[in-house]
Amino acid sequence: MEEKSFREVRDKLADVIHAASVYGQITYITNRGRRVAAIVPVPVAETAEDQAERG
Template structure:
């Protein structure tokens, strides 16, 4: 799979062709703001695979905590923030 970088303003002007490159060509397009990667456009299969992996990891973490709660080695359930906190 190939990847390219493109400024957000350029992608905005070429949204149709860019989405075609991603969906039909399998490219990953990193959108940049001020020269820094800000977001990525990826094929649907890649995004769905990432979601499946996250679900699997979440499920394994929950089961591990349940086992520790059941056997008394865990008294609390830790909170883990998976998303970036943004100040308004």
């Protein structure tokens, strides 16, 4: 798990996506020190989506 500012992610987007897809790394994107989004591996997103659909 890692935290990066929006600026850092913008500058290194390809690296962040590669880390998620190859190494399963979750990267939280921050704005002014607060988590606002995340880049996650597809299996993590699919699991969250399945759980949300089940209610």
